[in-house]
Amino acid sequence: MPRPPDRATLDRLKQIVGAGGWTDNPDEIAPHLVEWRNRYQGATPLLLRPASTAEVAGVVRACAQAEVAIVPQGGNTGLVGGQIPHPDGSEVLVSLGRMRRVRSVDPLDNTLTVEAGCTLVEVQQAAAAADRLFPLSLAAEGSCQIGGNLSTNAGGVHVLRYGNARELVLGLEVVTPDGEIWDGLRALRKDNTGYDLKHLFLGAEGTLGIITAAVLKLFPRHRQVETIFAAVPTVESAVALLSRVRAASADAVLAFELIPRIALEFVTRHLPGTHDPLPGAPSPWYVLFDLTTTRAVAEQTVAEAAEAGLVSDATLAASTSQAAALWRLREGISESQKPEGESLKHDISVPVSRIPAFMHQAIEAVTRLCPGIRPVPFGHVGDGNLHFNLSQPPGTDRRAFRDRGPEVHRAVHDIVAALGGSISAEHGIGQAKREEIRRYKSPVEIALMRRIKQALDPKGIMNPGKGVA
């Protein structure tokens, strides 16, 4: 069991990172102790900001010797509290924000080697500067850090085409819980020499070590992207449309997002400058998708889908600014829910074919629990990943609705589990779902994860109380 750091340990840690590498000033630490939705509040005696992998290793070694727990933190944009230290103030916080070098860009290899503290936008920009694409893209990209993206296996809107964050990594550099440096910074597409350690650290939420750098995969930039906003009669037709569009476009679907009518209403009501792109006849559902094909192929695909009855109306963006306006409708959904009152949120996935069943069962269940509740389910239908958000019934008490949270979450998650789904598709376990997940994971699976945790971090100093194990 880890224990609070004594004065000697704190002094040693300060010495390892040197001046500028630490602070114990509560005002400077404060922004690192709360996450942006204000759900988790932590405490720490010391914020360390190492500037190199060697300094990270020194810090972890000293903590391992003293059996002091460490919480690694990236851009502090996580949604499940994985980056927030325990409120008892026994844990040291390690921010990777000073490690932000782009170590190399290799266009011929289609690789980029970056340090953990680079923001996602910086990574995207470094790729673009080499006429390449780094396809990970998500709402927090201006402030989230790549180390955090990798430690949480981030998702986003391009997973359908490029996979989750873990699939965009060729190699990693990790400081292990012993304070050793594992140099796995390989830029290889094929390497069958032993267990795949990188996949163990990716998505481990900092519980098995600290990712300090990564070799990322780059791709050719898209020469042409066609953005289509289409009205579809049912969720079933959205799923069938995806299948048809993938086949018709030679699998050139970059993103494919489901939007319910209520979300479009929320966005156009609350976000200035937005409007319904298909004002003629309101549809219960819409999909917004990007194709990396010619305009002719995009038009033909949409026309054929309309003939097949899968699409009732559609518009293709005529310019990049029109495309941006269409995407604003999708990206503004969370924001536009705020003025509508309290929300209960779920980040779930099911097999794509089961999305209609999930939607039907979950909407019925939450409506039974809270009559008048307003489901706003949207998101990455191509990945089977929905943000099943629920706005409170209009005119009811905000707190009373919030208090129904556990009951509603349980009902939704039980349906997800019965359909073979996941109660955390993108966001991870963190603190938020650590108890909840035990209801759904088999004892065999939990035991395997605990054995791995015990094997790599026997002292339990790496981000304790987070994740499954």
Place this chain on the structure above:
Amino acid sequence: MPRPPDRATLDRLKQIVGAGGWTDNPDEIAPHLVEWRNRYQGATPLLLRPASTAEVAGVVRACAQAEVAIVPQGGNTGLVGGQIPHPDGSEVLVSLGRMRRVRSVDPLDNTLTVEAGCTLVEVQQAAAAADRLFPLSLAAEGSCQIGGNLSTNAGGVHVLRYGNARELVLGLEVVTPDGEIWDGLRALRKDNTGYDLKHLFLGAEGTLGIITAAVLKLFPRHRQVETIFAAVPTVESAVALLSRVRAASADAVLAFELIPRIALEFVTRHLPGTHDPLPGAPSPWYVLFDLTTTRAVAEQTVAEAAEAGLVSDATLAASTSQAAALWRLREGISESQKPEGESLKHDISVPVSRIPAFMHQAIEAVTRLCPGIRPVPFGHVGDGNLHFNLSQPPGTDRRAFRDRGPEVHRAVHDIVAALGGSISAEHGIGQAKREEIRRYKSPVEIALMRRIKQALDPKGIMNPGKGVA
């Protein structure tokens, strides 16, 4: 340390799998004890052929209790001896060949759930029957089994587009070294609930458990594939051509293979019905590539590459039979090397940009060691993966050349390591490279792998003496 099975244990194992599920007849066992190149010869008192996951679990549980070692075996097509038991006859052999059910095909989910004993061709056919593509493709596909493909993280010609075998898996069912069943058969594109156990078992060469079933990713079938055979002046131009073709085709490159002049000569000399498709002017290098674009895009891409000086001559297949004939030139290389005498083979990868440097250094080194040696380096240049095969100098002693193996391998592998590469890109470690790999892996990495092995298989009964850990 595992020990040889006593009679009571053998009887118990026979009882678990029942009649038809085992044999101790040496004639029936014999084909399972030698691999096809005749490099490894094993022995076993008992071949078990369980028919279900429950039977596999029963077998492993009994072996765990008796501390008897197990060697799992698929189609016995592996090239590094991972599937062959120890010659001392102390290990039980478990063949998955009777577990060959396709458990489900879900076209809307683009998933296929199969048991480990299905051959790769059967998996491909089940996908095709649902109008879908399972893209893993390699020479042994008629006899290799999907369980073996996943346990060895197989590669093949479509890795460039679709990734290695591990990237084609959504979920796994695994019998752990305790004989417990881990049901990880999830058909989810996104699931961030704990450590990624599946990637630990994938590519572990049966040392952490036995894969019994998998949920595989399917893709739309290609409506059109254009096959191009192009002469390129240098290895550098082959690498530059790949980069250009990826960008020009919206990343629609399905395969991209390098072929040296000598390989074309071997194939056309020894394989009936083959001929040089560009007989006008012999080129030192060729590439064979498949594009999933229209013919017009393929033609334009080739024309522009020719203008840029990257291609000196090229032909596009005018029919599927012409395309097959071009691919025969690539696939026949290993076969056509046999009549040329002894070969020393390497399965290496380097970052794509370093292929020219590797080629230059490695050819120089082996020529210095063996004057007259004939390098036949070919393969998956888009993945940085070359089969750096070396044919003996004509007219020299076969055995004398074979005896130079260790020295030649060492020279080649040292160059690979210095260039940041891997000495086993596709084939794994098995028995073949277990010692060799220690020269190139860091102690930190080996220690991490050993901890994982120890954590999951503390009795060391799963395929001992294979792999790194």
